[in-house]
Amino acid sequence: MSRRLLPSGESAVLVECDSLDEVLALHDALAADRRPGVVELVPAARTVLVGVDADQLPLESAMTWIRRIPLAVPTAGRQGAGDAATIRVVYDGDDLAATARLLGITTEALVAAHQAADWRVAFAGFAPGFGYLVCDDWPYQVPRLDAPRTRVPAGAVALAGAFAGVYPRQSPGGWRLIGRTDAVLWDAQADPPALLAPGRRVRFEAAV
Amino acid sequence: MSRLVVEQPGALALVEDLGRPGFAHLGVARSGALDRGAAKLANRLVGNPDGHAVLEVLVGGFRARFDGGETWFAVTGAWGRITLDGLPLAPYAAARARAGSVLELGAAERGIRYVLAVRGGLDEPHVLGSRSRDTLAALGPEPVAPGRVFAIGSAPGASVPLIDQDAAFPPAGGAVTLALLPGPRADWFTDASRSALFDTTWRVTERADRVGVRLVGAPLTRRVEGELASEPTVPGSIQVAGGGQPTILLADGPVTGGYPVIAIVTPASLDAVAQARPGQEVRFRHA
Numbered sequence: 001m002s003r004r005l006l007p008s009g010e011s012a013v014l015v016e017c018d019s020l021d022e023v024l025a026l027h028d029a030l031a032a033d034r035r036p037g038v039v040e041l042v043p044a045a046r047t048v049l050v051g052v053d054a055d056q057l058p059l060e061s062a063m064t065w066i067r068r069i070p071l072a073v074p075t076a077g078r079q080g081a082g083d084a085a086t087i088r089v090v091y092d093g094d095d096l097a098a099t100a101r102l103l104g105i106t107t108e109a110l111v112a113a114h115q116a117a118d119w120r121v122a123f124a125g126f127a128p129g130f131g132y133l134v135c136d137d138w139p140y141q142v143p144r145l146d147a148p149r150t151r152v153p154a155g156a157v158a159l160a161g162a163f164a165g166v167y168p169r170q171s172p173g174g175w176r177l178i179g180r181t182d183a184v185l186w187d188a189q190a191d192p193p194a195l196l197a198p199g200r201r202v203r204f205e206a207a208v
Numbered sequence: 209m210s211r212l213v214v215e216q217p218g219a220l221a222l223v224e225d226l227g228r229p230g231f232a233h234l235g236v237a238r239s240g241a242l243d244r245g246a247a248k249l250a251n252r253l254v255g256n257p258d259g260h261a262v263l264e265v266l267v268g269g270f271r272a273r274f275d276g277g278e279t280w281f282a283v284t285g286a287w288g289r290i291t292l293d294g295l296p297l298a299p300y301a302a303a304r305a306r307a308g309s310v311l312e313l314g315a316a317e318r319g320i321r322y323v324l325a326v327r328g329g330l331d332e333p334h335v336l337g338s339r340s341r342d343t344l345a346a347l348g349p350e351p352v353a354p355g356r357v358f359a360i361g362s363a364p365g366a367s368v369p370l371i372d373q374d375a376a377f378p379p380a381g382g383a384v385t386l387a388l389l390p391g392p393r394a395d396w397f398t399d400a401s402r403s404a405l406f407d408t409t410w411r412v413t414e415r416a417d418r419v420g421v422r423l424v425g426a427p428l429t430r431r432v433e434g435e436l437a438s439e440p441t442v443p444g445s446i447q448v449a450g451g452g453q454p455t456i457l458l459a460d461g462p463v464t465g466g467y468p469v470i471a472i473v474t475p476a477s478l479d480a481v482a483q484a485r486p487g488q489e490v491r492f493r494h495a
Contacts, residue, residue, distance in 0.1 A: 006392035009472040012442045014392045042232045042440040044464050049440035051232070124235040125438060125464040128345050188335045188347055194234040 005063050012040070012051040013063055020122055020134060023048055025071045027198060035065055043123040043198050045132075084201035085183075087166065089114075089157050091206060093177035095145075099159060103140050111206065113138070114178065119164055119202040124194065129168035129186030131196030138162060148174030155181045157204070164204075166196070181207075210307075211275040212326055212358040218269035218313070221352035222418075223330055226259045228338035228347075232463045238443060239342035239459050242418055242482035243321055244475075246285035250325035253282035253302045255366040260329030261339040263352070265322040270313040272324075274305040279360060280327035280368050281305060286483060287378040288322070289314030299378070302327075302368050319379030319483035327368065328361040343418045344460045379483035383409070386477040387495035391446060393436065393468035401428040405446075405470060410454070410490040418460040421481055423490060427452025428470065438464040444473035444481075456481055 003026070004016040017023045027043040030050065034041065037057025042049040052062045091111045093099075100110040117138050121131040142159040149172060152158070156167040158175035167173060168185035185195050196202065214221065224247065227240020241247035241264055248258040268288050274281075282302045283290050290297045291312045297303050305311065313322050332339045332349045341348040394402060408425040415422035428448050441447065445457045447467040456473055457465070458481065473481060474495050484490060 007390070008392050008440075008469070009389055009442050009444055010475060014439060039229050040232045040440075042463065044439045045437035047437075047439040049232070049442070051229070051442065123464075124233060125462070126235065128231075128235045128347065130235055192234075193231075193236075193336060198233050 003067065005066060007059065007063075008049065011054045011059060012049055013059060013066065015048045015050065015066055017046055017048070020045060022071070024120070024122060024199075026069070029069045029071050030066065031199065033065075033069060035062070038062070044125070045123065084203055085195055086203050086205055087157075087181050087183045088207040089179040089181050089204050091179040093157065093179045095176035096178045099142060099176045099178060102143065110178065113140070114159075114164065115204050115206060117164075117204075119204070121196045121198050121200045121202065122163075123198050124196070127168055127171055128188070129194040129196065130165060131194070131198070131200075131202075133164040133196070133202055134162060135164075138164075142176055144174040145176060148172055152177065153180070155183065155185070157181055168194075210277040210279045210326075210328070210360040212279070212330070212360060213273045213275050214270070214352050214354065214356045214358070215273060215310075216269060216271040216354055217352040217356070218265055218267060220266040221270060222264045222341040222343070223261050223332050223349040223352070224264045224340045225261045225338055227340050227459060228336045228342075231336055232440060235463055236336065236345060236347065237342055237460055237463050239340040239345075239348070240338065241323065241340070242459055243285050243319075243323060243479045245479040246321070246323040246482075247325070249300065250282045250284040250323045251329075252369070253284070253300070253371060254280045254325050254327040255368045256325060256327060256329055256364050260325065260361070260364075261332055263324040263330065265313055265324060267320060268313045268315040268322065270322070272311050274309045274311070275307060275357075277307055279305045281311070282325050283313065283322055284325075285321050285323040285379070286316035286319035288316040288318070301371070318381050320485045321482055326360050328363050331359040331361040342460050344462065380480065383489035383491055384480050384484050385491045385493055386480060387474045388446070388471040388477075388492045389474060389495050391469035391471040392439075394470050396430050396432040396436075396468040397448070397470050398429050398431045401430075402470070404428060405454075406492050406494070410492075412484045412486050412488045412490060414486045416484070416486055418458055420455045420457045420461050421484060422453060422455045424453055428454065430468070432468075436466055436468050438466045441465045441469060442472065444475065444478050445469040446471045446473065458482070
């Protein structure tokens with residue numbers, strides 16, 4: 001693999017990977033060997049940002065650490081951060097039927113596939129606690145809505161691109177809504193504040 | 209116990225400290241005082257630790273009453289007419305207010321963000337280890353509404369220091385020059401545009417807030433077309449959107465962005481961005 005290091009100011013470096021799989025592996029490796037002075041460890045779609053307190057860990061030293069870190073061979077049994085989160089979903093989203101039609105499958109098949117998938121939080125973004133979930137076996141690419149909704153309710157369970165997600169709070173949004181959950185995705189007073197931190201495994205389960 | 213009663217917050221008054229680093233992986237920005245130097249100075253002037261919570265007051269038109277007891281305070285950041293019970297005060301200096309005294313911050317003449325520190329700090333609840341208001345994520349204390357009462361924390365161990373007032377210097381009145389480091393995606397831009405970034409006199413637009421400051425000037429052109437997968441950004445990142453105009457991302461900026469970052473404003477220069485007014489000229493130099 002190529003690991004391109006792109007300095008991002010005085011106290012951060014962006015590490016560019018070839019694929020999201022490499023991002024996940026690199027993030028796991030850096031998190032497992034986290035050095036004092038690492039302030040931020042932020043995965044994204046093709047990059048991992050390492051932010052440092054340069055008084056504790058000079059950026060040059062951090063870059064040497066990143067260059068030398070070995071990656072575990074990715075396997076099906078990849079380590080997730082902590083226990084899997086189980087999110088109970090009522091599959092009655094406004095876009096459920098239309099999304100299944102777009103994918104050329106039945107509504108029942110989409111709901112079943114969403115529950116069967118072994119999801120993992122790849123990275124967060126868009127809003128506090130919004131995790132982008134990926135799954136190696138998820139075959140679908142879901143186009144975003146042409147016109148984003150101005151108001152998506154908290155707990156909306158959604159799909160976009162190769163990702164699944166859950167809206168942590170009411171916000172605008174262009175993902176296709178397939179269901180809803182009562183699960184608390186974000187609570188700033190809780191520890192940890194986010195249910196879905198990068199690396200965490202996630203299963204969806206139909207609420208009965 | 210002493211209190212601060214805000215009678216008029218002006219355009220926007222926010223509680224800020226030095227922010228909440230360490231949560232970007234959950235989608236939470238660092239936030240914190242936009243002019244960090246001004247926040248630290250204001251705290252030091254009244255003997256507080258650097259990270260005590262202060263008020264960041266945009267533009268001015270602010271009036272507050274001290275209540276309950278004597279309170280030391282200091283105003284830094286923007287320069288404008290500061291009065292206590294109608295009498296003008298020197299900027300960047302500690303002053304003592306009696307119970308009932310009224311502090312007013314007039315329209316800023318230099319810079320755009322005042323910082324008001326009170327000895328003991330504003331005793332607001334912490335959210336994720338910080339008392340800062342993040343305007344994008346809506347975390348931390350609500351924007352200050354008229355009549356808002358702040359409890360003031362207990363006095364720090366350090367006394368109010370004697371400081372030479374000549375050490376104070378106001379925000380730039382004319383063109384602001386900012387130091388830049390190369391951005392992670394500088395190579396996405398043409399050589400001509402990378403030079404133009406430094407040769408152009410940019411202007412701060414009205415689209416300037418705690419999330420970012422949009423500049424206008426000669427559009428920058430890209431060498432690499434196509435879409436960039438969203439990647440993490442740091443405060444100070446200059447991202448260039450489709451139209452070729454740069455935006456300097458600030459403390460409340462999104463933690464990831466899909467536009468290439470051509471350069472990064474150094475932390476020292478970011479304080480000057482916090483004080484740049486719409487219409488003001490901006491030039492860049494190599495750090």
